[in-house]
Amino acid sequence: MCGLCGSFTDLSWSAVPTLAARPALGRARLAEAASRLAAGSGVRVSAWGQGFRVTGPTGRTALVADLAALWAAVDRLGRSSPDPLEGVA
Amino acid sequence: MSGAMRCPVDVLTGFLGAGKTSLLRRLIAEGALRDTAVLVNEFAALPVDNRLVSMAGKPVGLIGEGCICCVTDGNLRAALIGLLDARERGTMPAFSRVLIETSGLADPGAILAALAADPMLKARLSAGRVVTLVDLVHGEATFDDAAEAIAQIVAADAVVFTKRDSASEGASDRLVGRIASLNPLAVILPEQVENPFAWPLTGAGDVLRHRALRRFLAVPAETRHGGIAAGLLTAETPVEWSRFAAWLSLLLHRHGAAILRMKGEVAIRGDGAVSAVMVQSVRHVVHAPEHLARAEGTALVVIARGLEPAAIEASFRRHVTGEAGADQQHRVAV
Numbered sequence: 001m002c003g004l005c006g007s008f009t010d011l012s013w014s015a016v017p018t019l020a021a022r023p024a025l026g027r028a029r030l031a032e033a034a035s036r037l038a039a040g041s042g043v044r045v046s047a048w049g050q051g052f053r054v055t056g057p058t059g060r061t062a063l064v065a066d067l068a069a070l071w072a073a074v075d076r077l078g079r080s081s082p083d084p085l086e087g088v089a
Numbered sequence: 090m091s092g093a094m095r096c097p098v099d100v101l102t103g104f105l106g107a108g109k110t111s112l113l114r115r116l117i118a119e120g121a122l123r124d125t126a127v128l129v130n131e132f133a134a135l136p137v138d139n140r141l142v143s144m145a146g147k148p149v150g151l152i153g154e155g156c157i158c159c160v161t162d163g164n165l166r167a168a169l170i171g172l173l174d175a176r177e178r179g180t181m182p183a184f185s186r187v188l189i190e191t192s193g194l195a196d197p198g199a200i201l202a203a204l205a206a207d208p209m210l211k212a213r214l215s216a217g218r219v220v221t222l223v224d225l226v227h228g229e230a231t232f233d234d235a236a237e238a239i240a241q242i243v244a245a246d247a248v249v250f251t252k253r254d255s256a257s258e259g260a261s262d263r264l265v266g267r268i269a270s271l272n273p274l275a276v277i278l279p280e281q282v283e284n285p286f287a288w289p290l291t292g293a294g295d296v297l298r299h300r301a302l303r304r305f306l307a308v309p310a311e312t313r314h315g316g317i318a319a320g321l322l323t324a325e326t327p328v329e330w331s332r333f334a335a336w337l338s339l340l341l342h343r344h345g346a347a348i349l350r351m352k353g354e355v356a357i358r359g360d361g362a363v364s365a366v367m368v369q370s371v372r373h374v375v376h377a378p379e380h381l382a383r384a385e386g387t388a389l390v391v392i393a394r395g396l397e398p399a400a401i402e403a404s405f406r407r408h409v410t411g412e413a414g415a416d417q418q419h420r421v422a423v
Contacts, residue, residue: 026331033335037408067338068373084340085396088403 027052034070041078045070095215096173098187098204099286103222104231104238105193108251112222112285113190121284126172126184128165165189165200166207173213186217188286194237197221198244198349198371205374216369216376220285221245221275225256228264239317242268243349243392244371245275249285273319273390274352317349320398324387324410327358336408337368337375340401345373347396353389354381 027047034052035045042057051065056077064070075081103109113129116122175181191197197219204210221241224231228250231238242248248268250261268275278285333355341348351370355378356363365384369376391401406412 029329029331030335033329033331034339037335037339067334068342071339071342081343082339083343084336084404084408085344085400088400088407 030067034067034074037084038074038078038082041074041080041082043074043078045074095213096185096187097215097217098169098189098201099217100189100191100197100201100219100244101222101286102191102195102197102219102241102244103193103251104224104227104235104241106227107193107222107224109190109193109222112249112251116284116286119283121287122188124183124185126176126187128168128172128187128189166204166210169204169214170209173210187214194235196237196240196244198240201244202372202374205371205376218246218286219244220247220249220278222249222251223264223268224252225250225260225264226252229260229267232264232267239271240349242271242275243317245272247285247288248275248277249282250277250280253280270319271317272350272392274350274392316395317392318394318396318398319390319392320402322353322387322389322391322402322405324356324405325412326410327356327363327384328387328409330355330357330359333357333409336405337370340404341370341373341375344393344396348372348391348393348401350392351389354385354387355389356384356387 024047027050031045031047031052035043038045044055046053046055048063051063052067052070054062054064054070054073054077057079058077060077062073062077064073071082101109101113113122113127117127169187172181172184172187176183189200191200201216201219204214205216221244223242228238232242245268250264253261265277268277278288282288337351348370349372351368353368354365355368356365363384365381366378367381368378368389391398393401
């Protein structure tokens with residue numbers, strides 16, 4: 001189990017601190033950043049409601065609440081599992 | 090968020106025979122644990138009286154100065170839920186903190202990560218302080234032989250040496266070096282500290298920056314210990330939070346079991362202003378970032394097992410800061 005969403009808080013730790021008053025914009029920016037990291041797997045991420053929409057290369061879609069569930073969905077729907085340590089020194 | 094309602098959880102740990110129960114006895118006798126619920130593995134060694142004898146079938150005792158003492162029976166989760174429920178129902182004296190005394194073979198990082206991920210507990214608790222006792226007589230041998238002792242150092246916010254009277258000359262100097270190379274975030278407290286849970290520590294970026302990081306950078310590279318290595322992530326300019334959060338979430342999703350701990354400041358830019366937050370994670374779990382009064386730059390210590398700190402630093406530069414080139418002077422192998 002990934003406990004990323006299990007911080008000592010009800011709120012997601014990842015909410016953009018500088019955009020506390022504009023959470024939708026914060027989620028859009030997180031989705032954009034996640035999309036860049038997931039690009040190699042053919043997955044697109046966009047902000048959706050209070051969470052995110054993950055769309056795989058075949059068009060299959062998952063709606064997720066937070067970043068932990070987002071990466072699990074990317075693994076499930078994508079061609080490959082993105083790894084931020086891949087290809088670095 | 091309703092942070093004021095959450096109960097901080099402190100942890101007292103240390104290898105078998107390090108002196109945990111002796112410290113607890115002293116703190117209780119001095120009244121330092123007023124308003125604290127203490128979870129222990131056994132009553133036997135503590136001055137517990139049995140005025141309060143049961144809580145959902147679990148033994149509970151009152152000890153001097155209003156401290157509540159509860160035997161965990163190995164099921165820490167059930168004991169904590171029982172304590173918090175009883176407090177809310179008013180069937181137990183009020184307490185404002187919880188102190189868990191772990192067994193000598195426990196990994197406190199794993200305990201805290203499990204509590205922080207628990208749906209019944211995460212909204213009711215906040216991370217307190219991990220104090221690790223290190224026996225100066227057996228400490229070095231224990232570090233060589235026991236992975237649990239290393240885990241207790243990696244999880245520590247503060248370390249207190251014990252049994253100096255019987256220790257060989259130079260033992261504490263050697264242990265200071267090993268502890269600093271395993272966990273640059275741990276502050277070694279004076280041995281005569283009255284209450285290690287009340288001693289001022291981090292929480293402000295100043296301490297992290299001036300004390301822990303300076304010591305960290307001064308530590309020479311040593312032989313790797315159990316594949317544990319520490320690295321430092323820095324950025325020349327404030328970073329964009331969304332890039333950092335997306336990167337960190339993927340890093341921990343993929344490698345959380347190997348990233349034992351991460352703590353430090355992140356300076357973030359947004360809407361024309363620069364602000365700073367203190368970020369902490371234990372394995373897969375990220376604690377809620379705390380806002381800091383001043384933004385003085387990004388400095389994040391990462392302690393990992395079986396991962397190259399250089400790879401994490403390079404990934405951070407590629408995906409978060411966009412800065413090219415490596416700054417190898419901050420690396421240290423332990």
